[in-house]
Amino acid sequence: MATQNRGAFAAGACPPNSNSEIMKFPYLALLVAAGSSFAAGEDDEVHGQGAEGTVQGPVAFLWPADRPWSAATDNTGPCGSPNGVTSRTEFPLSQGSVALTIADEAWNVGFSIAYADDPTVQSQFTQQVAGVASVESGHQCYKIDDVPSTVAAGSNATIQLEYWSNMDNELGGRNQTFYACADITFVEAADFSVQVPCFNVTSSDFNLPESSSTPSADTPEDTGAASSSSNSDGGLTTGAIAGIAVGVVVASLLVIGAVAFVVFRRRNSQAPDNENRPSATKAMAEVASVNSHRQ
Numbered sequence: 001m002a003t004q005n006r007g008a009f010a011a012g013a014c015p016p017n018s019n020s021e022i023m024k025f026p027y028l029a030l031l032v033a034a035g036s037s038f039a040a041g042e043d044d045e046v047h048g049q050g051a052e053g054t055v056q057g058p059v060a061f062l063w064p065a066d067r068p069w070s071a072a073t074d075n076t077g078p079c080g081s082p083n084g085v086t087s088r089t090e091f092p093l094s095q096g097s098v099a100l101t102i103a104d105e106a107w108n109v110g111f112s113i114a115y116a117d118d119p120t121v122q123s124q125f126t127q128q129v130a131g132v133a134s135v136e137s138g139h140q141c142y143k144i145d146d147v148p149s150t151v152a153a154g155s156n157a158t159i160q161l162e163y164w165s166n167m168d169n170e171l172g173g174r175n176q177t178f179y180a181c182a183d184i185t186f187v188e189a190a191d192f193s194v195q196v197p198c199f200n201v202t203s204s205d206f207n208l209p210e211s212s213s214t215p216s217a218d219t220p221e222d223t224g225a226a227s228s229s230s231n232s233d234g235g236l237t238t239g240a241i242a243g244i245a246v247g248v249v250v251a252s253l254l255v256i257g258a259v260a261f262v263v264f265r266r267r268n269s270q271a272p273d274n275e276n277r278p279s280a281t282k283a284m285a286e287v288a289s290v291n292s293h294r295q
Helices: 007-011 026-042 225-232 238-276 280-294
Strands: 059-063 089-092 097-102 106-114 126-135 138-143 156-165 176-187
Touching: 059 156, 059 176, 097 106, 097 156, 126 138
Parallel strands: 089 176
Antiparallel strands: 059 097, 097 138, 106 126, 106 156, 156 176
16 A cells, blocks of 8 residues: 555564565564564653654554554544545455554544545444453554445455553643554455464563562562571572581481491301301310320
8 A cells, every 4th residue: 555554663563565566575573563563662651752744653552554654633533534534454354453553652542434535424334343441561462343235345444443542741640531543445355365464562562670678479488587698699599508408418318328238138148158167275175185085
């Protein structure tokens, strides 16, 4: 599609649509988007913060491509854009999904469809996805209910995104209603071959945990002074010392047992030899007796 998806700037990926080169490499969009999210986490910057208020509102379509954004009209229904229909994206008649790029927190997120060539009033839209209570910065994907049986392939329609959010430089940061629209043309599901960038990830998924000296709620705090001291000094813990002591005792007992066994075996093997050996006293007595008899 000729229209550039402003949501792609927040995700760091090219806008995927039926004519986009990025769809020739379906996994490239996912990798680039995830990498950009990771970079945002590394810089302690909210995902898509640079895009919010410059090329999109707090939330935008990642797929299908939406209408051009304007800060002057994004609170004006039904489509939040100064432009009418400029391009259309092919969309399946069944099992269709929409993907969002979310630059800031939002509430009461809902999707509606108008089965018309160029809807201009809210009454033309029919809700397809009930209000999602809240979303946080990142990417989210939502299934769209199957369209009525009266809608055929080749029919035009417009998907509306409506949500609550706020911008710091508007209305003192109070909540506002925002709108965005994506224009589509329905095709048979069997003829739909686009790899939709449908994945759910938040910017917090890429943030590395910060080290802190304050124990977390899930981690029990050490109560022993000796244990705390040894841990802070990088030495052995009390449990490790106790384990070593037990190991030394067991090893010592095994050595003593082995020595005792060897000594016992030696004594048992020497006992029969001592019983069969004539005593020196008896031998001397017999010699003396013989000599005295001869005299």
